[in-house]
Amino acid sequence: MESCSLLTSRLIQQLRSHLLSSSNFDTYQSAYRAGHSTETALLEVFNRVFSATADKKLTVLVGLDISSAFDMINHNILLCRLHGEFGVTGTALAWLQSYISNRSQFVKLGRHSSRPVLCSSGVPQGSVLGPILFAAYTSPIGDLIRSYGVYHHQFADDTQVHLALRSSDMQNGLALIADCTAAVRQWYLVNGLLLNADKSEAICLGTSSQLRTAADTVTVAGATLPVSEEIRSLARCDHRSAFDV
Numbered sequence: 001m002e003s004c005s006l007l008t009s010r011l012i013q014q015l016r017s018h019l020l021s022s023s024n025f026d027t028y029q030s031a032y033r034a035g036h037s038t039e040t041a042l043l044e045v046f047n048r049v050f051s052a053t054a055d056k057k058l059t060v061l062v063g064l065d066i067s068s069a070f071d072m073i074n075h076n077i078l079l080c081r082l083h084g085e086f087g088v089t090g091t092a093l094a095w096l097q098s099y100i101s102n103r104s105q106f107v108k109l110g111r112h113s114s115r116p117v118l119c120s121s122g123v124p125q126g127s128v129l130g131p132i133l134f135a136a137y138t139s140p141i142g143d144l145i146r147s148y149g150v151y152h153h154q155f156a157d158d159t160q161v162h163l164a165l166r167s168s169d170m171q172n173g174l175a176l177i178a179d180c181t182a183a184v185r186q187w188y189l190v191n192g193l194l195l196n197a198d199k200s201e202a203i204c205l206g207t208s209s210q211l212r213t214a215a216d217t218v219t220v221a222g223a224t225l226p227v228s229e230e231i232r233s234l235a236r237c238d239h240r241s242a243f244d245v
Contacts, residue, residue: 012128015092019136024085026142031156032131041155045162048151049205052164058206058213060177061162062220063231064184065199069157070134071122074192075100078123078137086136099129121192131156137191144187148180167213178219185221197223201231 019025020033028044030036049059079097082088088096100123104116123130134156145152145161152161161180165173185195202218202225204211217224 011092011095015088015096015129016132018088019086019132022086024139025136026139026154028142028152029135029139029154031154032135038155041153045153045160048162048164053206053210055164056210057164057166058204058210059162059164060173060215060218061160061203061205061231062177062181062218062225063201063203064159064161064181064220065196065201066157066159066188067194067196069138069193070125070130072193073123073134073137074121077191078133081137081140082133085139096129096133100133138193141184141187144183145180148176148183150177150180167210170213170215174215174218178221181219181221195221197221198225200225201228202226203228203231 016032030038030041030044045061049061052059075097078100079093082096083093103119103124105119106116107114123133125131125134135154138154138157141159142152142154150161150163152159154160161177161184163173163177181195181197181200185197188195197220200220200223202220204214204227206214215227217226219225
């Protein structure tokens with residue numbers, strides 16, 4: 001007879017394989033997938049940036065800031081999404097419901113501990129299942145962003161949106177980013193998450209000559225952000241504004 005731990009391990013492997021192979025799992029979510037890493041995520045983004053530069057376009061890239069993302073996952077929405085969009089049913093769904101339910105947390109300082117408090121939302125970030133459940137929960141955001149004609153890439157709760165623009169179409173492109181990020185913020189609110197627009201970052205990427213026509217500010221979900229010369233994302237890798245092609 002298989003041990004409980006071995007059986008659990010096999011169930012987890014089957015669940016991961018099922019979720020990752022689903023057409024509803026966001027193609028541009030690089031975390032928790034074999035062959036995908038911070039390096040491949042950055043390569044994909046910069047491939048688009050360099051291709052745009054060669055086409056005489058600069059790229060506006062926005063790094064979105066999400067508050068306490070793993071802790072805010074709504075359990076009912078998660079279970080409904082796993083069932084309705086990923087086809088998880090029966091014993092597997094009941095097993096996951098048991099996994100996320102009746103969890104508690106407390107604070108310990110030295111020999112002193114607070115009283116346990118029931119966790120009514122969230123998935124354990126450091127667990128085996130928590131990250132992949134978070135990725136499945138936020139998968140619909142990819143379709144929403146694409147519906148605006150804007151590109152994106154995710155690595156766990158690190159989300160970037162970017163759009164290549166010609167100088168003659170700068171204002172229309174910036175308006176598109178503003179509308180797209182406003183819709184993203186609304187989606188997060190409906191799903192129990194919070195986009196911190198004022199803590200997000202914006203940068204324009206291109207050659208020195210292209211950047212002369214770049215905007216000084218970018219509107220993100222209603223907040224006006226200054227365009228930075230450098231931002232950090234994913235594995236704390238620098239995105240710098242100007243480069244030579």
